[in-house]
Amino acid sequence: MKFLKFTLFIIALLISTDILAARDIRIENAWIGSTDEGDDMSVAYMSLLSHEDLILTSVTSSRIKTIEMHNTIIEKGIMKMRMTNEIKIEHGKTFEFKSGGSHLMLMDFKGPLKAGQKVKLILHFKDKTNHSFDKSIDALIK
Numbered sequence: 460m461k462f463l464k465f466t467l468f469i470i471a472l473l474i475s476t477d478i479l480a481a482r483d484i485r486i487e488n489a490w491i492g493s494t495d496e497g498d499d500m501s502v503a504y505m506s507l508l509s510h511e512d513l514i515l516t517s518v519t520s521s522r523i524k525t526i527e528m529h530n531t532i533i534e535k536g537i538m539k540m541r542m543t544n545e546i547k548i549e550h551g552k553t554f555e556f557k558s559g560g561s562h563l564m565l566m567d568f569k570g571p572l573k574a575g576q577k578v579k580l581i582l583h584f585k586d587k588t589n590h591s592f593d594k595s596i597d598a599l600i601k
């Protein structure tokens with residue numbers, strides 16, 4: 460009985476610390492390039508700053524069916540984009556999705572992405588204990 464109580468106490472503690480441990484991650488300047496009617500591709504940029512090492516495993520949105528994470532590499536003097544399933548976010552170091560560097564590629568969406576509107580993006584992270592969590596943000600279309 461004592462053991463059961465203790466176990467329940469530990470479980471309760473774990474649950475509460477999990478809820479209380481709001482992830483200290485700052486996501487700023489999230490924006491998406493506007494598109495014209497008929498365009499089927501766009502890009503999104505943002506900066507991320509975390510107080511713990513994280514891995515960004517994917518980005519999803521109900522507005523945009525396909526979002527790929529791309530790195531830009533230079534191969535034999537030619538700039539190429541490579542899809543990746545993991546982006547490392549080192550603690551205390553701002554990671555930027557930016558033009559000419561890593562970026563989010565947006566595909567398979569209906570209708571133009573109009574400047575001034577916002578799109579909800581959900582970022583899926585994994586911490587070093589393999590614990591997954593999501594963070595949703597509003598990206599402004601510019």
Ligand SMILES: [Cu+2]
Nearest residue numbers: 529540562564
């Ligand atoms: Cu790309």
